[in-house]
Amino acid sequence: QQQSLSNKLNYQLIRYKNIIHEKELFQTLSNYNLTVDQKNTIDQLVNLRQTQIQCYEDFHKLQTRISIQYLPRNFDKLERFIASDHDLPLIKDTIAVEFKQKRYKIIQDAKRTWLNMYIEAYVSKIQEYEHQYQRDLNEFELTHINDMCINEKSLFRSFVDYINHRTNRMLQEIYCEKLPPYRKQLVRVRERLKWPKKMVTVFPTVIFDILYHPFTPTQLAYLSRGPTYIRPNQSAFFPEKYRQKRIDGELEDMMKKIKNCLADRKDSACVPRNIPVYKLYSDHLRAYLTQRYTTPLPLMDQIRALRELKIVKSIRRKLKKYHLVLRQTDKSGVLHIGRAKDYERKAAEYRQKTGAYEELSSNPYNDIICSVTRLLNQLQMNKKIAEWRRQKMTPVRKKTQLAYMYFLPKAHKTETPLRPIINTIHAATTKISKFLDQSIRPLFNRFVRHTTIVDGADLLDQLHKYIDKGYFNSSTLFITFDITNLYTMLPQEESLTILAEFLRVHHCEKVNDVSIETIIELARIVLQANVFVYGNKFYRQIIGGAMGSAFTLTLANIFMWKWE
Template identity: 45%
Template sequence: MGSFRRIILQNRQRSSSTKNVIGVSPEPYLDLISNPFDKRQWNYLSFGPSYIRVNQSAIRSKCQQETEIKNQHKDIYSKVENHLTGYPHLIPRNNAIFKQYSDHLLDYLNQSYFTPLSYNDQLISLEQAQILGSIRRIIQNMNLIIRVTDKGNNFYIGSAVEFEKKTQKVFSDTNAFIELSDNPFNEILYKVIQLLNTLRGKDLIRKWQYEQMMPDRTTCELAHLYYNPKTHKDGIPVRPIESTIHASTTKISKFLDKILRPIFDAKSNDTTIIDGASLITELSKYNKKGLLKSTTLFCTFDIRNLYTILPQEETLDTLMAFLHAHGYRKVKGISIDTIKKLASIILKDNVFAYGKKIYKQTTGGAMGSSLTLTLANIFMAKWQKNIVEEQTKTGEFYGR
């Protein structure tokens, strides 16, 4: 009896000591009255979206594994091939090196997928698969929604009905989207190809630039819209993001962003705040000048729905004015008038699917398109110009 009591006391002491341990896992944000998940499910969700699970494919059938290998091989190989055949490498597609790479890649994937897991890892994989399945059933049965939080590394879990109300509020508040009765995908794809062919035919863009911007007809698809909840803000509003990875204008957007963003970054370096570390650096400089005092005021502002309030034509004109002001008539051999035409088709032919409906954006640009951030920054640089000049005159600091 005495020994049994000692064991109980030891266990009690251990459990008491564990209460002092602070976990660092990003717990999910639960936007519900009560938690429908048990401890195992909640712990699994707390791993967050970046958690790397034990190889789940090992517990799938051989047929499923082979299909996954085939899909991964196709995806990786096509990306490498497109990169190496484009500028500046320009390796011919019939070069034997591609066949060698394809074979090596396939061997590597087969080895990775079919190498047996240890018994312990198999048990972990099975357990995690069961937990994940039970989480999915709860999500479906209770009509919940799970999303990655905006600017966070954790999950948001809430009512699908309430979340949809938030998304519809974005549509009504911004008034930036119109519903279309027909799917204009083929029309937009043709328009993009025709524009690039015309520019290339007039020698307004070089061959390698033409190839980098030309959409792949076999993989192109309509963009789709989704929302990430802003759990760091009151009321948990949602941020609209377009998945434009296979959209007709994506390659043009990436190309223009690649040549324009370095220009903006170089010209706005003095007022750019990248992160908390850069803010501390700027404040340190401000302090060394003897300007940081007990009476110093710190002011912050937040622009709501920036990407959906930018007037499209004015944004394009602002881009032209920005390039003119800094002495650019051409960028990478492309005239700024041609750049405007390319940027215009990105902004004005932005169509996406949401739910079972198709929409066109009439104001601003797609959040998810590479060029939109650069255009928004250039537009804001014009807007903040007077503020920056006033702050500079008085020795104060402004950053964004």
């Protein structure tokens, strides 16, 4: 409180000094024998700047409304023109959910469009005032360039000093005196009223695939922050044993990455993994992590972290109680909540539709470990791969796990289909998959870059080159298409044949000292040893590759290279 009071007093002192200095500058300006035209010009410039600052203030007030999700009432009039879901006749739940989502999306897009128009209008008006001000100021300078000077300062220079000081003072008042109380007032009004909380917001929100949900406004506000929200340090509330385990895990992971990075360098800066300095660095790193994990949080951070921890736990309880699934959406980057039985139904429909998976009767973990290890040993014995490479790709049993499948909802598509993702981080073939991807992806990028469009900016660049070559004319057609379930529909053996063809066409008889035949054998084990767990059952993928495996994307791109 003392610090806050001190800051207020300092600000008021600076404010009074600025006002006094502004009056001094105005008095200096008044000492000139101004003509009627000069006075009119100065008044016009001052009024123009005043109008611009007022527009600037209104613009920031709108931004303040946006930040607290309390738009002007006229933005919500749109909702009256689109029928509410309460006006629907009795229909199936799935249709009602789809209608509700479409209605929300239409209103949200309309509000965003309307809001963008408001913002563009403010920006355009502010720029228009600025251009007019600069034009009139330049004319004023040219007209009075040879006028008399007072204390070696011309009339124009005195006016510029005055108007700049006045402008800065008014902007500071907006930021420090007008906007904070305006925001507080809006927050108080919004908390008293119920209608703003029920209106469609322009902010990204949780997407519900259910008609009604059990979550409170506080829980929804937390979920609406999205998957990228960085929570305060909640580990401070966990037992010391748990925190120590986290420290050990992070330390081991960091040291492993550092040693691998420095040891794999090809130049003279290569650092062996067993030098004593690593022990010293590890001790320092452990001390730092321990300090970060055990240092008590400031009081306000403790309150916030504890409050958010309770919110997270309450959300988890409701998800479990009502059999709901919380997932990040496939592309929009927000969270999606749907019923667990809908996920199961869509997953079963996907497996049946693609026919890409077969259910196994027993745990394939040991068989997969043995198959991968046997292949790598055989390749090393036949001198097809080096011993160090075999060791690098061989799975460690204690650190190897079966992959597992989960689904991401495609909320941007009708009926919200699911995208299957297989988490292969600790799978037996992960190291082989990474080796293949790191070896072949650069070749693909090098040889097929001229026919590959990476993103929208790259599309424009390619289009400019196409136009410069004289190919673009009135008969040019733009065609786009989408391949459904590309990763899971790749024929495995045909894909491997195309991979070998790609390498031979581009004269890559060896890739990182590994022959094409060996590359194909390694790629085959990655595709055929793709087993995973889903719903307490074991599956093997018999068509395509795992969406989640590093090599699958590269293989799919090469398959499309052949198709093109």
